[in-house]
Amino acid sequence: MASSALALTGLVAxxxxxxxxxxxxxxxxxxxxxxxxxxxxxxxxGFAKVAIDAVNAKSGSTFDFxxxxxxxxxxxASSLAPSVVSDKKIIGVVGPxxxxxxxxxxxxxxxxxxxxxSPSATRTNLTAGTYPSFFRPIGNDAVQAPTGARxxxxxxxxxxxxxxxxxTAYGTGLANEMxxxxxxxxxxxxxxxxxxxxxxxxxxxxxVPKTADxxxxxxxxxxxSESVAQELIxxxxxxxxxxxxxxxxxxxxxxxxxxxxxxxxxxxxxxAKAAFDAFKVKTGAAAATTFGPPTYVAAQVIAEAAxxxxxAGKTADRASVLAEIKKTNIKKSILGKAIRFTxxxxxxxxxxxxxxxxxxxxxxxxx
Amino acid sequence: MDYLGQQLVNGLTLGGVxxxxxxxxxxxxxxxxxxxxxxxxxxxxxxxLGFFAMxxxxxxxAPTVPVALMLLVxxxxxxxxTGLLGIVIERFAYRPLRNSTRIAPLISAxxxxxxxxxxxxxxxxxxIRSYDTSSYIPSTSGFSIGQVTIDSVRLGVLVLSAVLMVLxxxxxxxxxxxxxxxxxxxxxxxxxMMGIDVDKVIRWTFFVGAALAxxxxxxxxxxxxxxxxTMGLIPGLKGFTAAVIGGIGSVPGAMLGGLxxxxxxxxxxxxxxxxxxxxxTFILLITFMLFKPNGILxxxxxxxx
Numbered sequence: 001m002a003s004s005a006l007a008l009t010g011l012v013a014x015x016x017x018x019x020x021x022x023x024x025x026x027x028x029x030x031x032x033x034x035x036x037x038x039x040x041x042x043x044x045x046g047f048a049k050v051a052i053d054a055v056n057a058k059s060g061s062t063f064d065f066x067x068x069x070x071x072x073x074x075x076x077a078s079s080l081a082p083s084v085v086s087d088k089k090i091i092g093v094v095g096p097x098x099x100x101x102x103x104x105x106x107x108x109x110x111x112x113x114x115x116x117x118s119p120s121a122t123r124t125n126l127t128a129g130t131y132p133s134f135f136r137p138i139g140n141d142a143v144q145a146p147t148g149a150r151x152x153x154x155x156x157x158x159x160x161x162x163x164x165x166x167x168t169a170y171g172t173g174l175a176n177e178m179x180x181x182x183x184x185x186x187x188x189x190x191x192x193x194x195x196x197x198x199x200x201x202x203x204x205x206x207x208v209p210k211t212a213d214x215x216x217x218x219x220x221x222x223x224x225s226e227s228v229a230q231e232l233i234x235x236x237x238x239x240x241x242x243x244x245x246x247x248x249x250x251x252x253x254x255x256x257x258x259x260x261x262x263x264x265x266x267x268x269x270x271x272a273k274a275a276f277d278a279f280k281v282k283t284g285a286a287a288a289t290t291f292g293p294p295t296y297v298a299a300q301v302i303a304e305a306a307x308x309x310x311x312a313g314k315t316a317d318r319a320s321v322l323a324e325i326k327k328t329n330i331k332k333s334i335l336g337k338a339i340r341f342t343x344x345x346x347x348x349x350x351x352x353x354x355x356x357x358x359x360x361x362x363x364x365x366x367x
Numbered sequence: 368m369d370y371l372g373q374q375l376v377n378g379l380t381l382g383g384v385x386x387x388x389x390x391x392x393x394x395x396x397x398x399x400x401x402x403x404x405x406x407x408x409x410x411x412x413x414x415x416l417g418f419f420a421m422x423x424x425x426x427x428x429a430p431t432v433p434v435a436l437m438l439l440v441x442x443x444x445x446x447x448x449t450g451l452l453g454i455v456i457e458r459f460a461y462r463p464l465r466n467s468t469r470i471a472p473l474i475s476a477x478x479x480x481x482x483x484x485x486x487x488x489x490x491x492x493x494x495i496r497s498y499d500t501s502s503y504i505p506s507t508s509g510f511s512i513g514q515v516t517i518d519s520v521r522l523g524v525l526v527l528s529a530v531l532m533v534l535x536x537x538x539x540x541x542x543x544x545x546x547x548x549x550x551x552x553x554x555x556x557x558x559x560m561m562g563i564d565v566d567k568v569i570r571w572t573f574f575v576g577a578a579l580a581x582x583x584x585x586x587x588x589x590x591x592x593x594x595x596x597t598m599g600l601i602p603g604l605k606g607f608t609a610a611v612i613g614g615i616g617s618v619p620g621a622m623l624g625g626l627x628x629x630x631x632x633x634x635x636x637x638x639x640x641x642x643x644x645x646x647x648t649f650i651l652l653i654t655f656m657l658f659k660p661n662g663i664l665x666x667x668x669x670x671x672x
Contacts, residue, residue: 038493
């Protein structure tokens, strides 16, 4: 109890509004609370709740929090979307987590002025203007792919890379970006396409040439990345797995592998300490991955936008909150940087740090 | 040559798993002429039972017993558990419908499949469990023949699949229950008149078929690492396809069909496209249904008119 209060006090300092207002509404989260990516969704929900509590405590608002389980599945997200649209208390949505889900519901939410602030959907064309109510406080694949490609080629001196494209909206977009980047850098790049339902990667790994330096994987479930990494070892291939943010999970732990994630490890940042402490107290988790802090920021963006609307004497509804989100200017977020959005919803200055898996399975920032 | 050899090794391992699933389909069809579409989910339950047995013995990171003993217990628990599950399924989902229309047991099978899948999701949660095999069987263990590598897990799966298939063949051909099973498959009415306890033989059939699926489930966990409540659908369909290719109702046919399907799938991924393994599998199914519905080793059924 005491530690929870202490953590909350620390968080109040992070949330920027200073004047108490009467502001209500529901902020929903659409995340994979069950299924293969449940660890992502649960962490995201935990951090979102912590952020909303912090804004409530700081500003006197009384925002409610609603969890919606999409299982990282576009079809499930589509089935939940009408209920969100018809629930007028919902003033904004954190998520959804996956790019394919945004593709499925972005149009409907945009037509109803419901803001979607996703902490993890990275497909580049989500901010091409088709979804006017979509925002993300993280970089997109147009940043992720070049970051990974340059690190493989310029730092790790890769000469040949195999890209495994998993046939999903996320995987296909990222694989195409990566192939384009590798070709620009003059590296031999080949692509192998796999079905999302594929479970056995032995035959796929056999196709990886012995001369390949890296296998870039675009899975959204880290267990698949780990499966490929182990199969490469079994078949005595020299190639090492380089994963994207979808591989960022404790399950992907083969030493020597790499991945890019859309947020740095901020657990040691003073600005993030209170959020992490509150998250651990609220959920009982011992630690968090890089999926949590961007979710905190996403929820903070929506909640603070609503508070600004109320401070201006208006009622926080979907349209007014959406308009205010576009003016977001968080000077110092728990990600260690400012949060402002471009006209199409991307965060200004989004980056993708590179991590290397250590012998004990932990990750170290290397780029 | 080495590339082909590696794909063959991959395919035979996968095929061994498919063969064990296919045997369950073929045993039940041979005796009862029904398709047990819950079989893929029995395989899933087997994978979970193996996982829980491993966890009970300390888990992948700190097993409390030698690894070989842990693996033995995992297989035994999975096979016994799914064998008993098979008996329960037969007793409550199929026996009451034995004298009804052909479609009734099929619908009942689909119901059991949905029940098992959703039950597993509810009880075990939808999270993927990992056997984390490399923690207790290093990925570097195994041997090579030229450039073809066969790691320990694949070797174990290949050998165990072969052993189980040989044991099944001997059971079917050499034991009283096996002979009774073949007699019922040939002519149920005559078998009854000869004093064969049909219910008992059917129970054994379901027990053995389900136990083999349970073993396949543990193999899948060791090979592919991930276990979840929805993992039974595709392998179940592929096991069914293998049984059809080999000749539904034929035990050697199911073995051949499983191995063939695994090899074709691997070679298709290796030489055609990594994206179309499942497509090719089901094209094969349709092709066999159209042009050779009795399968490779199946025999046309004679019906007295």
